[in-house]
Amino acid sequence: MPKYRYLCNNRRCRKVTVEEHSMAAHKTVTECDHCGSVARQLYETVRTQSSAGWPYYCDAMAVHPAQVHAEAERLAAAGIPTQFNARDGRPEVRDNQHRNKLLAFYGYHDKDACYGQRSG
Numbered sequence: 001m002p003k004y005r006y007l008c009n010n011r012r013c014r015k016v017t018v019e020e021h022s023m024a025a026h027k028t029v030t031e032c033d034h035c036g037s038v039a040r041q042l043y044e045t046v047r048t049q050s051s052a053g054w055p056y057y058c059d060a061m062a063v064h065p066a067q068v069h070a071e072a073e074r075l076a077a078a079g080i081p082t083q084f085n086a087r088d089g090r091p092e093v094r095d096n097q098h099r100n101k102l103l104a105f106y107g108y109h110d111k112d113a114c115y116g117q118r119s120g
């Protein structure tokens with residue numbers, strides 16, 4: 001499930017509360033974990049897709065659309081069943097675990113990996 005970050009509105013607190021819930025249950029305001037004040041959602045300007053929602057389509061691991069079928073078979077044979085967008089060749093990354101497997105399979109490094117993400 002996606003994680004959402006909220007910044008406390010209380011100037012003396014200003015702590016970040018992290019909540020994990022489904023996108024359907026998403027809200028833009030919550031109660032600060034630290035002081036109980038109103039906390040508003042922090043919108044990430046970078047890496048919005050990977051931090052705010054799964055699944056997402058990954059540009060970096062895209063293949064040529066003509067290779068989608070072969071690549072899906074290759075990944076399935078490696079134990080990493082993956083759906084592709086047939087039009088643009090981008091793989092659908094379902095969750096962190098799936099992402100880590102794909103990165104390992106392709107030998108990619110993520111220099112600013114988050115907690116629980118493969119970094120090399």
Ligand SMILES: [Zn+2]
Nearest residue numbers: 008013032035
């Ligand atoms: Zn607070």
